[in-house]
Structure formats: C-alpha cells, structure tokens
Amino acid sequence: MAVSILSAPRAPRYSSAVKTSLGFLAVAVICLLFADISVTTLDPWSEMKRMAWGALTPDFAAVSGIGLVIVQTIAFALSGVALGAVGGFLLSQVFHLGPVRWVCASARAIHELFWALIFLQILGLSPLTGVLAIAIPYAGICAKVYAETLEEAELPALRSLPKGTGIISAFFFARLPDVWVHLKTYTSYRFECGLRSATVLGFVGLPTLGFHLETAFSEGNYSEAAALLIIFYVLIATLRYWMRPKLVGFYLLAAPFLLGGGQAIELGNIVRFLTVDIVPSPLRQGGLLDGQTWSNMGDWAWTMLVDQALLGMIGTLLLTQIALVATGVLALVLFPLVSQKFFGPAGRTVGHVFLVVLRSTPEFILAYIFLQLWGPSMLPAIVALSLHNGAIIGHLVGRFSDEVRLRPDSPRGLNLYGFEIVPRIYGQFLAFLFYRWEVIMRETAILGILGIATLGFYIDSALSDIRLDRAMILIVVTAILNMGIDALSRRIRSRLHLSTQAGRA
Amino acid sequence: MAFQLDNEDLGYNGDPVLRGISVTVAAGERVAFVGESGAGKSTLLSVLQRRYDGNAALIPQDPGLVRSLSVFHNVYMGSLHRHSAAYNLMNLVWPRRKEVERIYPIVQRLGLGDKLFERAGELSGGQQQRTAICRAIFQGGDAVLGDEPVSATDNHQSRVVLEALRETFETVILAMHDVDLALEFSTRIIGIKDGGIALDAAARDLTRSDLDFLYRD
DSSP states (O other): OOOOOOOOSSSSOOOHHHHHHHHHHHHHHHHHHHSOOOOHHHHHHHHHHHHHHHHHHSSSSGGGHHHHHHHHHHHHHHHHHHHHHHHHHHHTTTSSSSSHHHHHHHHHHHHHHHHHHHHHHHHOSSSHHHHHHHHHHHHHHHHHHHHHHHHHHSOOHTTTTTTTTOHHHHHIIIEEEEHHHHHHHHHHHHHHHHHHHHHHHHGGOOSSSSHHHHHHHHTOHHHHHHHHHHHHHHHHHHHHHHOOHHHHHHHHHGGGGSSSOOOOOOOOHHHHHIIITSHHHHHHSTTOHHHHHHHHHHHHHHHHIIIIIIIHHHHHHHHHHHHHHHHHHHHHGOOOOOOOOTTHHHHHHHHHHHHHHHHOOHHHHHHHHHHHHHHHSHHHHHHHHHHHHHHHHHHHHHHHHTOOOOTTTTHHHHIIIIIIIIHHHHHHHHHHHHHHHHHHHHHHHHGGGGTTTSHHHHOOOHHHHHHHHHHHHHHHHHHHHHHHHHHHHHHHHTTTTOOSTOOOO | OOEEEEEEEEEEEEHHHHHHHEEEEOOOEEEEEESSSSHHHHHHHHHHHOOOSSEEEEEOOSOOOOSSSSSHHHHHGGGGSOOHHHHHHHHHHHHHHHHHHHHHHHHTTOOOOOTSSSSSHHHHHHHHHHHHHHHHHHHSSSSSEESSSSTTSOOOHHHHHHHHHHHHOOOEEEEEEEHHHHHHHHHHEEEETTTEEEEEEEGGGHHHHHHHGGGGO
C-alpha cells in the first residue's frame, strides 16, 4: 500500500475580516502609547465610594420639584425630533440630488451639542436654540434613513398603477403605505435618542434634566444625581407606555408651549454672528486691500490649523481608535449576557438590565461621571465610550446570536463561544461596529467640552474666549473629519461585504 | 389593431425565451395563452403590455398590492389617474361614501364583500389575487392583460372572475394554466411550446385533446 506523505499547511489563512480587525487592534495599541490615560485626581477611591454611596441612597426628596423639568425635557425632545423628522422627510424626497446629500451629511456630522453651542451664540438661551440643535442633525440623519428605506422597499404596486397616475397619488398610495411602519419605527427610535440629546443639552445650560444633573454632580450631591438618573432611566424605560400613537398629536401640539421662556431672540445678534463674529479676526480688523491684513491672515490660519485643528484632530483620532477597539472587545465580552445560547431567562434578565442602563446613559454623562473620578485624561472618555457603545453593539449581537442554529451536540461554554458562535456572528458584529465608528468619533470630539484634548476642547475654549471665527473653523474641521471616517467605514464595510441592513442603530 | 408583434425574439438581455414571434390581437378578441409553466407565457404578456399604448388594466402574477392598505384602497388605486391628487388623498385618509359604493359591488361579486376594509397583507393568496382583479375591473379600459389571474381560486370563483372580466373589457388577454377554462372563456387559444407559437386557433374549433401535445415532452 502506497503511503503518501503530505506535509500539512503550517498556518491557517486568516480571513480579511480577521486581518482588518488585527490591523485596527494594532493601530489602537499604537494610539494607546501616545494617549494620556493617567488618573489625575488625588484620591479617586474616596470619591468613588461617595458616588457608590450616592447611587445606593438616591434622594428623591431633593428632586421633588423636578416635574416641570421632566416635562420640558420631553417637550424639547418632541419639538426637536418632530421638526427634524418632517424636515428629514421633505429632504428625503430630493435626496438623490448631490447638494442635498452633502447638506444632510454636514448637518449630521456636527453633534447636537456643537449645534447648541452655535445657536447659543446666535439666539442666546432661547428655547429655539435647543429645538434647532436637535432638529438640524436629526433632519440630516432622518433624510438619509428615510430615503434609503423608500429606495430599498420592494414596491410591486407601483408597476400596476394605471397609466397617467399623478406622482403625488402614486407616492401616497403605492409607495408610502408599505414603508410607513418602518418610518414610524425609526422615528420613534429617533425620539428615544432625542430624549437623550435633550437631556445632554442641559449640560450647556438649557433647562432640561441634564442641567440639574450637572449641578448635582458638580456640587457632589450624588444622592440627588442618582435620583435624577433613575428618573431618566424610568422615563426611557416607560417610553412605550406614555408615548401612545393616539397621544402623539396632543403631545406635539402641547410641546411648543412647554419649552419655557428664556431670552428673547435679538435680530442684532443673528446679524452680528453672520457678518462679524465668524469672519476671521485679521480680516475683521484690517483693510482688505492692506498687505499686512493678509499676512496676519496667513499667521492666523497657520496658528489655527497647526496649533489647534491639527492637535485637536490628533487627539480626536487617537481617542476614537482606542475607543472603537475597546468598544468592540467589550461588545464581544458582553453579548453572551443577553444571548439565549449562553444564559437562561434569569441570567439574561440581569444582563438586559445592565446593558439597558449602559446604553440608555448618554456617553457624555458617563464620561462626565468618570471624569469626576479620574480627572481630565483620555481614560474616562475611553471607558465611557466603550461602555455605552459596547452595550449597544452587545445587545444587537446578542439578539443576532439567538438566531444561530446549532447542531444538537454542539459544544458548551467557551468552546461554544469560540468555535460556534463568534465565527458566525463576527461579520455582523463588524458591521455594527463600523457603523458606530463615525458615531464614536462624533462623541469623541464632543467630549472635549469636558476638558479632554479632542477637537471639542479647542472649540469650547474658542467659544468661551468669544472667538467665534476660530470655533466655526474648528467645527467645520470636525465635520470634515467625521464625513471622512463615514466614507472610510463605508469602504471597509463594502470591501468586507458586511451587511448594511441590520446595523442601522 | 390592439396588440401586434412581428417576428420578434423575446426575453431578457439578449437571451431570448421566445423566438420569431408574430402575434396580432384585434380589439374584441379574448385570447388565452396556454402552455407549460416556463414556456414563456409571462414573457409574451409583459411584452404585449409594454408595447400597448392604449388603456389597459393589468393583473400581474405577483398581485402588486400595497399590503398595508385595505382592499378598498387597493381597488381604489385603479382610479388614481381619474382624480386629482387632493381627492385621492382625501380617500386615502377617509374613504368617500361615493367611492365605497362604487367599489363594494365589484368586491362583493368576487366574494370579498366582508373583507372591504381589511388589510391586503392579511388576506389569503387567493383573496389577494381577487383584490388585484377587482382593481383591474375598477380601473376599466379597453383591454385587460392578466398573468394567471385565477391560479389560486377554485373552479366556481374562477368562472365568476372570468365572467366579470369578459363583461368589463372589450379585449381580454390572459395567460392560463387551466385548459378547460381557457376553452370555455376565450375566443382564441395561443399555445406556446419550445420557444415559439405551436398553436393559434379559434377556441370553438378546438377540444381539450387538441391541446394535450403542448404539455407532452
């Protein structure tokens, strides 16, 4: 009998998904070498103990007058999301036009907090500031999602319409009804996001829950802060009980009247902002025909681009890449907690509560809390971003893993995890993660407001020095960076053939 | 001349299913395309439909319904071209009595009277098919083109449907799988086999056995 001696291949060939993951991991490790992740507070442990104690002893008596604030938070979310959804819907009808796409991409590339900071300059602390800060980026994202939903829908009814049917009738009869439920689901998801956004806007002074959270935290009233956070979670968790379809109309009518007063809008401020404040300062001060002006302008631009934009971008990118990989690792660790493949109903309930709390808490608030503990370095931001986003992706991946069909004699425990589940969910996991990449970057930039050296830090400093010309340039840089990451993420997803259907969250 | 093809190859992207097809259907004819499934009946129908520039109603094989709208609304869609957008939208939100009373008899006749305000997506396959037929009837016009419009209905229902189509439309062109029904309701039978027209004769000159060869290998 002939014995054939074949030498086994030495190493397995890795898939492009794995290679891409390893590449991102390597980049994150290198970024970590340059990132500042020190703990700068003197005694983080005692502060942590005080916070933990506060969390265990929520003081609802201290927040007894919070009813109106809750109503106002909801009113801001409703008005902003409604305006954004209607605007987004109208834009989605002309979304095939290049300039519309571009405007929508820019609108959503700028975080609602930056929009709020811009409108604070123009409109002051008026309710319109909060409403527009939510409505504008939401219109951008809704336009895109609505347009895609309408485009992807299979509409056999369109083909059997009588010849000569007008476009309006065709749209409302044959196109809209079958996608209506998807639009409704997405818009109500957006409303939940709007509640988080409205809350966070309180951190820059609008009269929502965040304003009181910030006060409670900064004064060290952790029991009060805990009570406010619990109210916030209850608000989100009970959403489907009070946000009834029949009541939406009533809520929408009432919302504009519940936004509260605030400063009157002054036309002078708007004009000044558009014609003076955002003009680069050398141009404002010197004559346009003076050579000195342009030399000053050159210096100004150089300082802006190198000292601020470049440094801010580096900080933002470092933090984004580390947070992205940390998010991915955490999601892979967390998803079994809510997967039927790993835990029974009791265990999954615990997992669900844990993940719901993490993903309901805006990363801005998480970062704010960790910052109180550890001081302003990238550490609190990394932890906050990865916890929040890891919980979101963990939840989605967990749900996806429930659909995996196993053979009856499949392994258990870690073997099940490593051999059966992770290989099957990995593509979907990466799709979710790359979807979040641009979201993580947007949040990273905004965390600069808290003192972390990202673009937001330079924007916030420029605004507090009332150098709006600088702030606007930096915001534009942030938006461009965000659109760049979005484009890169799309390229990677299509190169790895990652599904783009389910990951829209 | 209502419908005309002259020695044409039909199919998808240069891969013809049917070759050298010449058909002329005159106004007033009732034509049935018969032949094995996959023979090219649907292809022939869809080409005729695209070429026809008159006023023809369609009953596609996929009934082409809006699943989230009621039977009433789906049938009403046959008249979208007759009204202003404002009137159409009014009926979308709140059906007018007048339109309901026009549509109800059609729906009733085809056995869907009790389903008038149920969502099309919740109906059975046969009921969806009949809803699409109601839409074509309500749309009206001089011709109807139907791709297996009675494939999911029982014998009695099929007769009701075909009778209604015959009354409504001057010219009727249907792809059919039931040879007996085809002979009963058509004036002309066109048999398709092996990528071409294998039979084209007046229905009254044919018997069932004359068509058997179409279904033999």
